[in-house]
Amino acid sequence: MRTPATLIALALAVVSLAACGTAVRGTAVRSPAVLADDLSRSTKSVVEPDFVNGTDGGAVDRLAATSITDIQAFWTQHFPAVFGGQWEDLRGGFYSVDTADAEAEPPPCTESAATISGNAYYCSNGDVIVWDRAALLPVLTERFGGGSVVLVLAHEMGHAVQQRTGLGRGGDRDNAALYPGIVIEAMADCYAGAFVRWVVDGNAEHLRIEADELDSLMRALITFRDPLGTSHREASAHGDAFDRVSAFQDGYDSGLKLCADINASNRAFTQRAFTSAEDEARGGNLPLPDLLPAISGDLGAYFTRELSQSGHEWSPPRIEPVTTDPNCTGGEQGAVAFCPQQNAVQVREEGTLGDIHTNIGDFGSGTVLASRFALGALNAAGRPTTGEPAQRGTLCLAGAYTGSLLNPQGDFTVSPGDLDEAVQVLLGYDYPARDVDGGSIKSGFDRVSAFRGGVVGGAKACDLG
Known part of the structure; x- marks a missing residue:
């Protein structure tokens, strides 16, 4: 708490590499029993990760592949009604990276595998989604359950949706003032919320998420909130915990059309920078x-x-x-x-x-x-x-x-x-x-x-x- 200050105005930013939030810190969970058990709880049936570049075929990538399959089915079904065109699968595909392997090949849009340690991203230049299977997905699974893996990949696919639509329903790709970085991330969180609702309602062919798992999903989401004191003007801003869960819940409760209409003119954010050295010090x-x-x-x-x-x-x-x-x-x-x-x-x-x-x-x-x-x-x-x-x-x-x-x-x-x-x-x-x-x-x-x-x-x- 502190003395009053004026809210800081939003600024502009659009990035081609959407690495989403602070990297998750922790030790990778390598127990096959733990991962297989959570895979069983999170799926009705499992898709093998044959289409994933660099996969080891393990439980982590099997859950990721199953998630990706249902997420693409969701967008194939719903994209035409929201955006008036057909969904196109990612032309660059999907990459699983073992960042614990010093010899691992760098994934697209990066110079080394270590760059993505503890993270996942969508790269519009290659139209690819990349994840760390050593220090991201297993840690999320251990802390928050398999649904957190679904959430992260649904968020990244949200960025692919933005690439295909010029960001929102208005297609205002060139109007950067409407789409600063924090708006781009809110929209992707919202898309993820709409997809999770579809799964909870029993519509997914392979995935299973129960309503009582939503608290764990939101705990996972706020793990990726921005560091304390980050201004929402910054190009890489993703939002504080309130901003992120708000966007997720909006998608879950209201659906894709609300998500597609999010922009800087109709959405306020609570994230802010420190305005005094005294407040920052404490x-x-x-x-x-x-x-x-x-x-x-x-x-x-x-x-x-x-x-x-x-x-x-x-x-x-x-x-x-x-x-x-x-x-x-x-x-x-x-x-x-x-x-x-x-x-x-x-x-x-x-x-x-x-x-x-x-x-x-x-x-x-x-x-x-x-x-x-x-x-x-x-x-x-x-x-x-x-x-x-x-x-x-x-x-x-x-x-x-x-x-x-x-x-x-x-x-x-x-x-x-x-x-x-x-x-x-x-x-x-x-x-x-x-x-x-x-x-x-x-x-x-x-x-x-x-x-x-x-x-x-x-x-x-x-x-x-």
């Missing part, structure tokens, strides 16, 4: 004892304004420190709880909240706190404080507050990385969605979706009444 984070009074004061002012505009009055709840997890409502809200009878937000700094603050960042804990003020706002407006409407409304209002910090009215705003922290806490914990009885939304995908609704639509989207 990584955009405030210590928890400093955060609590600052954000609670700002939350009180925000919800006072919103409730007043809706014709409701309230007194912002006071912060009440406690030494054990609060149980003021009889429901387990977690380390932070809204207590209607006392009009208080009880906070236990140690334990879970402190762990979130340390391991995720200050807006991870800030999101939990914002959700409790949001629950208080629902209570003041006479809205339900239990059940799914309360759970979704709480997340939506916490998102609306977060969205207000992108253009702050007070002395409080977000730092680079804060929206990443919000996404991480929403994927990892259900505390921000808990109602006064402790009921919650179990799916991280759904929690992020409800929160995003508030960020994008403001409090009016949250049925405050």
Whole structure:
């Protein structure tokens, strides 16, 4: 968190080599049993990788080949309706590279195999997709499951779609102002989301992804978010965690036509660079004892304004420190709880909240706190404080507050990385969605979706009444 700053405008960039995001770090998983087991979970039937250049024929490339086959079938089916022409398979084909082999031949568009270590890319000059089978796909499979491999390859195929269409449905290839790098990546994330939905709905011939795997896919996606403090002006910008999951969810929920229409004139991004050396030195984070009074004061002012505009009055709840997890409502809200009878937000700094603050960042804990003020706002407006409407409304209002910090009215705003922290806490914990009885939304995908609704639509989207 930091003091206010003006959002930085988008700049132009179109690249021919789309290496997608920060390389995944980790040790390759070489256990055939692990890979074969995940291959079985992720597929109905397996396509052999005979058409993949450089393949070793192993489980990693078998999953990649199966994914590519269904992704191309998806575009063969859907490309004509969206773009008015026939889909053309990649003329340069597909390349699997063992980057652990010092003697490996360099794939197209690069000078050495080591260049792509931990990554995958689409190269428009050769019309090829290349992946690292040693230090990317096995690591993804181990951490996030086989669906993450599908996601990465669907994203890269999205860049091939852009090459075939002049980027979007308008075919504005020469209008670079509409398609800076971050827009190109958002569109590819969106295409990947639309494909994953097609698989989840049971339409793929070979692949299998269950809805309860979506949280793992989104965790994989945010692994490729840009380094902290990257400006969205940069040509290589891919977006922060919020930008990336937003594009993926838009494709999943709304389909290809929305994806094809994305450009800089109709899409906002939350990624930003640091604007002060002080904020950069502390990584955009405030210590928890400093955060609590600052954000609670700002939350009180925000919800006072919103409730007043809706014709409701309230007194912002006071912060009440406690030494054990609060149980003021009889429901387990977690380390932070809204207590209607006392009009208080009880906070236990140690334990879970402190762990979130340390391991995720200050807006991870800030999101939990914002959700409790949001629950208080629902209570003041006479809205339900239990059940799914309360759970979704709480997340939506916490998102609306977060969205207000992108253009702050007070002395409080977000730092680079804060929206990443919000996404991480929403994927990892259900505390921000808990109602006064402790009921919650179990799916991280759904929690992020409800929160995003508030960020994008403001409090009016949250049925405050």
